[in-house]
Amino acid sequence: MTSDDSAGGQRPRRATLDDAAVIAQLLHDFNTEFSTPTPGTQELESRLTQLLAGDDVVVLLTGEPASGVAVLSFRPNVWYRGPVAILDELYVRPELRGHRLGSALLDAALDLVRSRGGALLEINVDGEDTDARRFYEAHGFTNTEPNQTDPMLYYYREL
Numbered sequence: 001m002t003s004d005d006s007a008g009g010q011r012p013r014r015a016t017l018d019d020a021a022v023i024a025q026l027l028h029d030f031n032t033e034f035s036t037p038t039p040g041t042q043e044l045e046s047r048l049t050q051l052l053a054g055d056d057v058v059v060l061l062t063g064e065p066a067s068g069v070a071v072l073s074f075r076p077n078v079w080y081r082g083p084v085a086i087l088d089e090l091y092v093r094p095e096l097r098g099h100r101l102g103s104a105l106l107d108a109a110l111d112l113v114r115s116r117g118g119a120l121l122e123i124n125v126d127g128e129d130t131d132a133r134r135f136y137e138a139h140g141f142t143n144t145e146p147n148q149t150d151p152m153l154y155y156y157r158e159l
Contacts, residue, residue, distance in 0.1 A: 010062065010063065010064060011062075011104070011108065012060040012061060012062040012068075012070070012104055012105050012108035013060065013061055013062075014058060014059070014060060014112075015052065015058075015059035015060065015061050015069075016052065017049060017052050017053065019052075019059070019061060019066070020045045020048040020049045020052060021041070021045050022061070022065070022066045023044075023045075023048050023059050023061070023066075023069055023071075024041040024042075024044035024045040024048055025041055026066065026068075026069040026091055026093075027044055027069065027071070027089060027091070028040065028041045028044060029091070029093070030069075030089065030091040033094065055074075056073060056074050056075070057071065057072070057073050057074075057088075058071075058072045058074070058112060059071050059072075060072070060105055060108050060109060060112070062092075062101050062104055062105055062108075063096070063101065067092060067093045067096050067101065068090075068091065068092040068093065068096070068101040068102065068104075068105050069089065069090070069091050069105070070087060070089065070090045070105040070106070070108070070109050071087070071088040071089040071090075072085050072086065072087055072088065072109055072112065072113070072121075073085065073086050073088055074113075074116065074118070077120070080118070080119045080120055081117065081119070082116060082117030082118045082119055083113075083116055083117065083118045084118060084119075084120045084121075084122065085109075085112075085113045085116075085118050085120070085121050085122070086121070086122045086123070086124070087106075087109055087121060087122070087123045090102060090105055090106065090109075090123075092105070102135065103139070106139055109121065123136055123141060124154050125143075
């Protein structure tokens with residue numbers, strides 16, 4: 001994990017059950033900032049309390065007080081020996097962007113995936129979110145498979 005967290009000089013840390021309310025607020029703020037529906041902090045806290053008790057979802061926090069969050073989900077995958085992870089969320093409070101907190105969280109997430117024997121970290125980014133796309137591409141992520149030119153597309157269906 002990197003240590004260039006300029007909001008206190010701390011490395012990102014793994015969240016605990018005691019952090020559920022703080023994480024819920026950060027995720028709620030994230031969705032609110034980008035006009036995305038949110039179930040609200042109470043529902044998010046309830047879900048996080050359940051998820052953080054297991055090992056399939058890991059949340060990283062940075063800053064004191066927490067000002068950035070990364071949420072990772074791990075799952076087995078037939079194509080890889082170790083787990084595949086998806087970075088479900090990465091958020092830094094607007095007033096602290098540009099201080100490399102997002103980079104520190106992403107580096108910590110990559111380190112965590114590697115430490116669990118994972119070989120792949122997936123991220124879904126909205127096509128029009130050019131800032132996020134530029135951020136991930138600057139960190140070595142791509143939306144094309146090796147030796148291909150067409151971008152990969154993400155499809156979903158709510159049930």
